[in-house]
Amino acid sequence: MATQLFLLTEGGVAGHMAHLYENGEMSFAKLKEIFAAASNGELEGTEKTDGQNLYISYSVQRGMAVAARGVGNIKAGGLNAEELASKFEGRGNLTEAFVDSFATFEKAVRSLDPKTQLEIFGADADIYYNSEIMDPRSPNVVNYDTKSLVIHQVGHGEFDKATGKKTDKDVSKHAKVLQNALESMQEATAQDEYTIHINAVRQLEALEDDIALHDAYESIDKVISSVGISDNSTIDEYLIARLAPIVAQSLPEADEQIHQMILQRILGTGVSLTDIVKGMKDKELKDKIRGVVKSGKNLL
Numbered sequence: 001m002a003t004q005l006f007l008l009t010e011g012g013v014a015g016h017m018a019h020l021y022e023n024g025e026m027s028f029a030k031l032k033e034i035f036a037a038a039s040n041g042e043l044e045g046t047e048k049t050d051g052q053n054l055y056i057s058y059s060v061q062r063g064m065a066v067a068a069r070g071v072g073n074i075k076a077g078g079l080n081a082e083e084l085a086s087k088f089e090g091r092g093n094l095t096e097a098f099v100d101s102f103a104t105f106e107k108a109v110r111s112l113d114p115k116t117q118l119e120i121f122g123a124d125a126d127i128y129y130n131s132e133i134m135d136p137r138s139p140n141v142v143n144y145d146t147k148s149l150v151i152h153q154v155g156h157g158e159f160d161k162a163t164g165k166k167t168d169k170d171v172s173k174h175a176k177v178l179q180n181a182l183e184s185m186q187e188a189t190a191q192d193e194y195t196i197h198i199n200a201v202r203q204l205e206a207l208e209d210d211i212a213l214h215d216a217y218e219s220i221d222k223v224i225s226s227v228g229i230s231d232n233s234t235i236d237e238y239l240i241a242r243l244a245p246i247v248a249q250s251l252p253e254a255d256e257q258i259h260q261m262i263l264q265r266i267l268g269t270g271v272s273l274t275d276i277v278k279g280m281k282d283k284e285l286k287d288k289i290r291g292v293v294k295s296g297k298n299l300l
Contacts, residue, residue, distance in 0.1 A: 024236035024267060028224055032217060032231065039213040041206025051134040051150070052097060057125035058109045060117045065106035066125045071164035078125050081106065093137035101133045101149045104194035111188030112181055119177045122158070127171050129178065130155030132199075147194045151178070236267055243296070250292050253285060262289065266296030 020031060037043045055068040057078055066078025069087070073079050079087060084102055088095045109117060121127050130152045156175050157166040179198055186196060207213070224233065227241035240263055247259050247266075254262075264271040273293055277286045 024239070025234055027232055027234050028220055028238075029231040031235075032220060035213055035216050038204055039207045039210060041204060043204045044202065051132040051148075052094065052138065054098065054102075054131050054133055055128040056102070056105055056131050056149075056151075057128040058106075058117060058121040059123075059125040060114055060121065061124045063110075065102065065109055067102060068128060074128070074159045075161055075164040077161065078128075093135070097133050097135035097138040097147075101135070101147070101194050104189050104192045105131075105149055105196060107192070108185035108189045108196055111185060116177065116181055120174055120181065122174075127158050127174050128156065129175070149194055149196045151196070151198045153199055239267060247292060251285075251288060254289065258289070262293055262296070265293050 020026065020034065034043070053069075055074075056065065057067075058065050059078070064080055066080060067084050068074045068078055081099070081102060085095065085099050088098050109121075112120075132150045132152065134146070134148045134150060136147070156171050158169040158171055159166055182196070182198060189196060224230065224238060227238060229237055229241055243263055243266060244259065247262050251259065251262070258276060261271050261276045265273060265276060273290060276293070277289055280286050280289075
């Protein structure tokens with residue numbers, strides 16, 4: 001049975017799309033299991049696209065498409081075409097990529113009947129969809145040769161306009177309606193330079209042999225054995241094993257409790273810098289702690 005894997009979303013309102021190694025709770029045994037599934041052609045997933053992220057929706061009440069790059073945009077009801085153009089004004093090809101792709105999206109949605117629009121977006125841009133703009137005119141790392149607005153499989157949501165935060169509502173059925181309407185939308189924009197499609201789930205092809213898999217296993221074993229942990233240990237436990245001696249050496253005058261709090265802060269587990277230095281009178285030590293915390297991500 002194929003293993004289906006979806007990771008976090010990336011950019012704008014959606015946030016960062018995480019790599020496997022950024023899941024601190026994952027064990028190395030699980031990581032090896034995923035590698036084996038990939039090698040055997042048992043893994044399904046979507047391409048991690050490298051474009052410009054944009055949250056898109058449509059207001060049936062106002063009869064127009066809207067977009068969001070931040071919480072403030074959602075609280076304001078979304079950016080219309082003119083506001084989106086103004087936000088990216090003067091940025092050359094990037095401006096054109098946002099404006100052109102958004103215009104194609106608006107044209108595509110307007111081709112749908114109002115009932116379908118309501119089922120996909122709600123009455124007044126209640127549901128936003130996580131999308132990516134790929135345009136040869138404004139590449140990031142990957143150079144694409146076609147102009148596309150790609151709607152991701154994940155990251156969509158209903159948003160509370162008062163707070164700008166995503167609600168707990170499951171919008172999968174709305175996304176399914178969008179997917180079913182896509183063929184009709186594509187017909188409406190067939191003459192446009194931009195295409196609109198949903199990032200397809202694909203079955204990864206199996207490798208010809210296990211050489212790459214065994215090499216990966218050996219690399220993992222070498223890494224974890226260097227700090228004295230096992231396959232059952234997590235990525236966070238590995239990071240702590242690597243960081244703990246560095247933190248202790250950098251701050252020998254601080255006690256073990258401070259060291260642990262610094263490690264928690266570096267790993268982003270809820271401890272703030274204020275928590276660490278609270279009640280501390282030694283200004284020099286406080287400054288050193290701030291320096292270690294600030295450079296923590298680079299200590300490895």
